Amino acid sequence: MSDLNAVTTAEAPGPAANRPRHGSSPAKPRSLAGDAWLDLRSSKIFWISAALVAVILLMAVWPSLFTSAGPRDCVLANKHAAATSGAPFGYDFQGCNVYAKTIYGARDSLIVGVFATLIAGVVGLLAGLAAGYYGGWLDAVLSRFVDVMLGVPFLLAAIVLAKRLSSDPQSNGIVAVTLTLGLLGWTTSARVMRSAVISAKGQDYVAAARMLGAGAARQMFRHILPNSAGPFLVVLTILLGVNIASEATLSFLGVGLKGDAISWGLAIAEAGPSVRTAAGPLVWPSVFLAVTVLAFIMLGDAVRDAFDPKLR
Amino acid sequence: MFRYIVRRLLQMVLTFFGATFLVYALMFANQDDPYQALVGERPLSEAQRAALDAKYHFDDPFLTQYWHYVKGLLTGDFGISLTNRSINDMLAEAWPVTIKLALLAVLISAAIAVSAGVFAGIRRGGIFDHATLAVALVMLALPLVALAPLAQVIFGVKLGWFPVTVTRDAGLYDLLLPALLLGTVVFATELRVTRSSVADNMRADYVRTAKAKGLATKRVIGVHVLRNSLIPVITLIGVDIGALMSGAIIVEGVFNIPGVGYQLFKGIRLEDGPLVVSFVSVLVIVFLVINLIVDLLYAALDPRIRYE
Amino acid sequence: MNFDPQAPLLQVNDMHVEFRTRDGVARAVNGVNLILRPGETLAVLGESGCGKSVTAQAIMGILDSPPAHVTKGEVLYRGVDLLRLPEDERRSIRANRIAMIFQDALSALNPVYSVGFQIGELFRTHRGASRQEAKRRAVELLDQVRIPAAKSRVDDYPHQFSGGMRQRVMIAMALALDPDVLIADEPTTALDVTVQAQIMGLLAELQRERTMGLMLITHDMGVVADVADTIAVMYAGRVVEYAPVYDIYARPAHPYTKALLESIPRLDFKGRGLNVIGGLPPALTDIPRGCPFHPRCAYARDVCRQDPPPPAYQIASQRIASCHFIREVLGV
Numbered sequence: 001m002s003d004l005n006a007v008t009t010a011e012a013p014g015p016a017a018n019r020p021r022h023g024s025s026p027a028k029p030r031s032l033a034g035d036a037w038l039d040l041r042s043s044k045i046f047w048i049s050a051a052l053v054a055v056i057l058l059m060a061v062w063p064s065l066f067t068s069a070g071p072r073d074c075v076l077a078n079k080h081a082a083a084t085s086g087a088p089f090g091y092d093f094q095g096c097n098v099y100a101k102t103i104y105g106a107r108d109s110l111i112v113g114v115f116a117t118l119i120a121g122v123v124g125l126l127a128g129l130a131a132g133y134y135g136g137w138l139d140a141v142l143s144r145f146v147d148v149m150l151g152v153p154f155l156l157a158a159i160v161l162a163k164r165l166s167s168d169p170q171s172n173g174i175v176a177v178t179l180t181l182g183l184l185g186w187t188t189s190a191r192v193m194r195s196a197v198i199s200a201k202g203q204d205y206v207a208a209a210r211m212l213g214a215g216a217a218r219q220m221f222r223h224i225l226p227n228s229a230g231p232f233l234v235v236l237t238i239l240l241g242v243n244i245a246s247e248a249t250l251s252f253l254g255v256g257l258k259g260d261a262i263s264w265g266l267a268i269a270e271a272g273p274s275v276r277t278a279a280g281p282l283v284w285p286s287v288f289l290a291v292t293v294l295a296f297i298m299l300g301d302a303v304r305d306a307f308d309p310k311l312r
Numbered sequence: 313m314f315r316y317i318v319r320r321l322l323q324m325v326l327t328f329f330g331a332t333f334l335v336y337a338l339m340f341a342n343q344d345d346p347y348q349a350l351v352g353e354r355p356l357s358e359a360q361r362a363a364l365d366a367k368y369h370f371d372d373p374f375l376t377q378y379w380h381y382v383k384g385l386l387t388g389d390f391g392i393s394l395t396n397r398s399i400n401d402m403l404a405e406a407w408p409v410t411i412k413l414a415l416l417a418v419l420i421s422a423a424i425a426v427s428a429g430v431f432a433g434i435r436r437g438g439i440f441d442h443a444t445l446a447v448a449l450v451m452l453a454l455p456l457v458a459l460a461p462l463a464q465v466i467f468g469v470k471l472g473w474f475p476v477t478v479t480r481d482a483g484l485y486d487l488l489l490p491a492l493l494l495g496t497v498v499f500a501t502e503l504r505v506t507r508s509s510v511a512d513n514m515r516a517d518y519v520r521t522a523k524a525k526g527l528a529t530k531r532v533i534g535v536h537v538l539r540n541s542l543i544p545v546i547t548l549i550g551v552d553i554g555a556l557m558s559g560a561i562i563v564e565g566v567f568n569i570p571g572v573g574y575q576l577f578k579g580i581r582l583e584d585g586p587l588v589v590s591f592v593s594v595l596v597i598v599f600l601v602i603n604l605i606v607d608l609l610y611a612a613l614d615p616r617i618r619y620e
Numbered sequence: 621m622n623f624d625p626q627a628p629l630l631q632v633n634d635m636h637v638e639f640r641t642r643d644g645v646a647r648a649v650n651g652v653n654l655i656l657r658p659g660e661t662l663a664v665l666g667e668s669g670c671g672k673s674v675t676a677q678a679i680m681g682i683l684d685s686p687p688a689h690v691t692k693g694e695v696l697y698r699g700v701d702l703l704r705l706p707e708d709e710r711r712s713i714r715a716n717r718i719a720m721i722f723q724d725a726l727s728a729l730n731p732v733y734s735v736g737f738q739i740g741e742l743f744r745t746h747r748g749a750s751r752q753e754a755k756r757r758a759v760e761l762l763d764q765v766r767i768p769a770a771k772s773r774v775d776d777y778p779h780q781f782s783g784g785m786r787q788r789v790m791i792a793m794a795l796a797l798d799p800d801v802l803i804a805d806e807p808t809t810a811l812d813v814t815v816q817a818q819i820m821g822l823l824a825e826l827q828r829e830r831t832m833g834l835m836l837i838t839h840d841m842g843v844v845a846d847v848a849d850t851i852a853v854m855y856a857g858r859v860v861e862y863a864p865v866y867d868i869y870a871r872p873a874h875p876y877t878k879a880l881l882e883s884i885p886r887l888d889f890k891g892r893g894l895n896v897i898g899g900l901p902p903a904l905t906d907i908p909r910g911c912p913f914h915p916r917c918a919y920a921r922d923v924c925r926q927d928p929p930p931p932a933y934q935i936a937s938q939r940i941a942s943c944h945f946i947r948e949v950l951g952v
Contacts, residue, residue: 147323148330153599155558156592159580160338163588245455252457252562254581268458272566275461276469286458294453515684517727523682524722525742525793526714535741539732615732615777 036230036306046302052295056288059106069097071104071262092271092281101267102284108263109289112178113244119182120189120243121236127186128193128232133201133220139194146187155249157184162255172261177250181243189235196228203227230307234300241296248289264289313618316611324604331596332385336378339589340368360394367391367586381589385597390590393579399590402575409480410564410571413487413494414556418549421495425502426545432503433510433541434533441507448500456559460493460566477568490563497559498552505548509541516540543613550603557595627699629833630656630679630718630801635693637671637678637857639904640686646904648674650857651693653932656801656833661824663836663848663865665880667901671857672837676803679835680720681710697801715742719794723806725786729778735762735789736774742796761792765822784815788822795826802827803835808843820847841884845869850938853877856902856912858929862940873941873950875919911943919945 040046059066074096082090089098127146131139149157158180166176200206201224209223248265250256257266264285271281356364365371369380384390390399425448432441467489468476474489475482513519514537522532560573568574572591579587611617637649649671656662664672677683679695681702694701697717702710722728730738739761740754749757755774762770765788778786787807794802804823808816824847827834838844844851844865851868853861853876861874872878882895899916902908908915914924923944924930932942935950943949 144326144330148327148334151327151331151600151603152334152592152596153554153557155561156595157335157338159576160335160588160592163580164338241453245453248455248457249558249562253565253577265455265457268455272457272461275465279462279465282458282461286454286462289455289458290450290453293455294449297449297452517722517724518730520677520682521722521728521790521793522730524680524714524720525745526711526716527741527745528708528711531745536730536733540730543732613732615734616779619777619780 036303039306040302043302043306045298046306049295049298049302052291053299056106056110056292056295059103060110061107063104063107066103067097067100069100071096071101073097073100089284090278090280092267092274092278098267098281098284101262102264102288104262105264105267105285106288106292108174108257108261109244109247109265109292112174112181112247112257112263113240115178116181116185116243117236117240119179120185120239121232123182124186124189125193125232128190129197129220129225131190132194132197133216133224135198142190143194146190149184149187154184155246158246158250159253159255162250166255166258170259172259173251173257174261177247177256180250181246185239185243189232189239192235193228193232196231197224200224200228231304234304234307237300237303238297241293241300244289244296245293264292313611316617317608320604320607320611324600328597328600329382331600332382332593333378335589335592335596336381337374339585340374340377363392364586381593385593390594391586393587394582394584395587399587402587403572403591403594405480406570406572406575409478409482409487409569410560410573412482412484413491413564413569413571414553414560416484416487416491417494417556417559418498418552420491421499422502425499426506426542429503429506429545430510430538430541433507434514434537436507436511436514444503444507448503451496452500454496456493456497456562459496460490460563463489463493464566480570482569487569490567490569494556494559494563497555498548501551501555502545502548506541506545509544510537513537513541543610546610546613547606550606553599553602557599622700623697624699627696628655629658629660629698630654630835631694631696632675632679633694633696635675635678635695636691637674637683637688638691639688644905647907648688648857648904649678650907652854652857652859653862654835654852654859656835658800658833659827659831661827661834661836661847661849663838663844663851664854665838665841665844665851666854667839669901669904670854671904672854673805674857675854676720676805676835676837679803680714680718682714682720712746715794715799716746716797717799718801718803719797719799720803720805721787721790721794721807724810725783725790726778728790729786731778734775734777735781739789739793739796742793746797757796758792761796762789764795764826765789765792767792783811784819787811787815787819791819791822791826795830798830799832801833801835803837805837806839807836809838809840816843823847841880853880856907857904858912858942859932859940860913860942862932862938863935864938867936867939871950873935873939873946874943875917875945875949876913877941878949879916879918919943919948921945 074094076094089102092098092101127142131142161184162173162176162180165179166173197220206219206223209219214223244264247256247263248268251258251263251265252269252272254269256269257263267285268282268289271278271285275282367384369377372380388400390403393399393402428440428444432438432444435441464476467473475486478486478490514533516537518540519532519536522536527536557573560571561577562573563569564571564573565577572595576588576591576595578584579591632652632654635649635652636647639646639648652671652675654662654664654675664675666672674683674688678688678690679702683690690703693703695703697713702713705713729735736755736758739758740749740751743749743754743757744751759770759774762774767773767785767788773781778789781789787810790807802823807823808819811819820843823834823836826832836844836848848865851861851863851865852859853868853874855876861868861872861877863873868877869881872881876897879895879897883897897916902912902915908925910926911917911920911924911929914920917924921944930942930944932940933946934940935946941949
């Protein structure tokens with residue numbers, strides 16, 4: 001039964017970040033993850049959000065499946081032209097096909113979101129695991145450092161860091177924004193990981209592993225991690241949505257993507273000034289962005305509900 | 313309580329130096345050309361260069377530079393912007409309208425979010441609960457950068473219900489639309505925290521006791537559940553302030569409201585380094601102080617901390 | 621409300637309670653009958669999940685509905701069926717006539733109000749007393765439950781009291797309005813053994829002073845022997861044996877009661893192995909057909925595995941047991 005579950009989850013349309021849950025705890029019979037999956041299977045919200053995420057991923061990987069027009073086939077004569085069959089969302093101020101630009105925008109938006117979340121996830125995982133497992137001065141130092149980071153409102157820190165990282169005027173800003181969001185976004189996941197590890201460390205099965213002579217690394221990665229993974233992955237799923245939205249904000253402020261990058265955030269930022277003449281170039285990327293963010297947040301919420309029996 | 317306050321104050325001091333150091337280091341540490349970090353690509357006159365040197369001491373070791381910067385912050389001397397204006401004056405001019413905007417935003421969104429959260433929490437799983445959660449999710453997902461220009465066009469330009477831009481001495485009504493938009497950045501968290509706090513407390517043992525005491529439902533909820541549920545909501549104010557600052561940069565930018573966020577927005581666009589560093593630092597300090605006050609308020613409201 | 625002074629103080633007839641959840645219907649109480657007289661101590665005994673707490677909360681009317689539904693039966697207080705009363709009249713019964721104390725006083729008391737406020741609240745809402753009057757009465761009550769320096773402790777918060785003192789605060793709160801019936805749900809389970817004895821002694825004393833009926837819910841046979849007059853043993857939402865305390869200890873009539881007694885460690889049996897009851901109580905969503913105890917019962921035969929469950933046989937006056945093989949169990 002649980003073997004079957006593990007297989008079906010791996011094939012279920014879900015974000016890449018959501019899969020290691022089963023990879024890291026292979027077929028634990030009646031584990032927390034197994035129970036959660038049983039619960040998830042009957043959740044409508046889970047399936048809707050997972051399906052949306054799948055479509056958006058497909059859009060990012062294979063945009064030409066959705067449109068035959070190119071995002072850079074811009075003719076100034078088409079400036080703010082009305083919708084046609086090839087351009088159902090009309091044209092923007094540079095005469096670019098808004099539909100094509102929006103479809104192609106998925107890629108950079110997701111690249112920034114996914115990689116920033118991966119960076120935040122790895123840093124948060126290591127920091128939280130180390131702080132929670134070793135405790136003592138390491139925990140004190142890391143916890144104070146997180147306090148300090150949270151002492152600076154996120155966007156303010158992001159503005160300063162993104163500006164610093166994107167000093168090269170030739171770059172399109174993708175690396176800078178990804179690094180910015182990744183390096184600033186790990187605090188929540190580290191906190192969640194730390195408290196999950198601390199509670200897992202007190203469990204009898206970890207004590208048993210320790211008495212049987214398991215080393216620190218084995219205890220952490222074989223015994224503690226699989227059982228702390230649930231809440232951690234939920235935080236990351238939601239962070240993914242937040243990161244995609246943050247890219248838009250940074251691009252709007254002029255410290256985000258630029259140049260040859262195509263993203264929803266950049267499109268929103270570019271369309272802002274001329275929104276009074278044509279709302280479409282602003283509305284469509286916003287809708288795609290909002291639906292994507294919503295899909296990731298709902299996915300995280302559904303998984304959280306499944307992991308938290310108290311809320312049932 | 314006394315030990316709590318002392319501990320919290322020490323923590324605040326640590327966080328102050330940590331956070332300001334972080335901001336300063338992000339801006340200037342290991343910078344090949346610190347002048348470029350401040351002014352971007354624009355040409356720099358000798359006089360401007362000298363002024364920047366006097367303010368930032370780029371020839372000194374990094375820690376000494378940081379020390380000068382902190383001294384400036386603590387003595388309230390923020391220097392001048394690249395547009396040759398006193399940053400102190402700019403701040404003094406910008407604060408009032410931003411505070412008005414932020415207060416209005418918090419009052420409106422908190423009033424709606426907390427009362428909706430209370431009702432949703434009491435009837436967890438009901439229609440109202442699901443509906444408010446859906447609204448909160450949509451607000452969470454719609455980025456302000458998209459929402460603000462859209463609302464400006466629809467309610468300001470097309471319908472003409474609200475002014476499209478706001479001046480320095482704007483009345484409350486002029487600020488209403490920007491405040492509503494700004495409020496959306498904190499609405500979802502306030503609603504969800506209130507709701508889950510109320511829902512948790514509804515199932516608490518002391519609620520069962522209160523019912524066994526023959527109290528009316530109104531009193532069980534109004535006196536016993538609410539007091540317990542709203543204490544954690546207070547701590548949200550601290551988090552909210554951070555989100556409001558971020559939101560204010562966008563909303564003030566979109567509506568041309570001459571507040572702190574707008575100056576920062578312009579500073580970023582014009583690559584005015586001295587202005588950005590000073591404004592960010594001041595906002596960080598405000599953020600830390602408000603969080604300190606919120607934590608002390610929390611301690612005063614919760615007897616378990618008050619009598620620690 | 622027309623109370624009949626001749627009617628029994630509290631009588632529960634054929635009460636059924638079920639919890640309707642997403643995972644199915646849990647039948648927590650399946651036809652409980654109880655009777656409580658003034659000055660009497662009735663112990664309701666059983667393992668966790670046998671329905672004893674649900675029975676108590678259904679009598680109080682404080683079960684959350686949904687998911688809980690009282691589907692059948694009556695709860696008679698002096699002849700008036702509380703289940704049929706409108707909510708506001710029902711509310712006036714609570715604390716005034718029937719009061720309840722709970723197991724874990726730390727979570728049962730509101731952490732953000734002083735104990736004086738929480739006790740005084742009863743006088744203010746039910747009696748319309750002023751703030752000062754309510755506080756004065758609260759001090760009196762704290763004094764009556766032997767809390768030292770009551771006057772200076774009335775403004776303290778629950779977390780500032782020790783476990784035993786907190787339970788005394790709970791008792792003071794329950795007795796504030798002079799109820800006729802006190803339901804105590806595992807009042808000493810969370811406490812140290814020495815404190816347990818003090819609290820039970822206090823309860824017994826206060827009961828004697830006021831000739832209250834005390835319904836004591838517990839899983840501890842040791843507590844029961846000292847204070848109870850009558851014992852109702854519950855299993856899977858039913859009362860399986862109902863008898864005066866002396867009879868039950870001398871000659872249990874139900875295999876479950878017998879097994880419970882044999883599982884108490886005794887000094888005079890030193891050296892012998894302890895008898896434990898094999899198996900687990902049934903899941904309330906899936907109670908076995910026939911006698912619900914049959915999977916764990918040493919006396920079980922085919923008749924026990926068929927429905928319906930055994931009727932309650934009257935053994936003597938005030939003695940009831942529901943088992944097909946009472947004679948074998950009693951050894952007559």
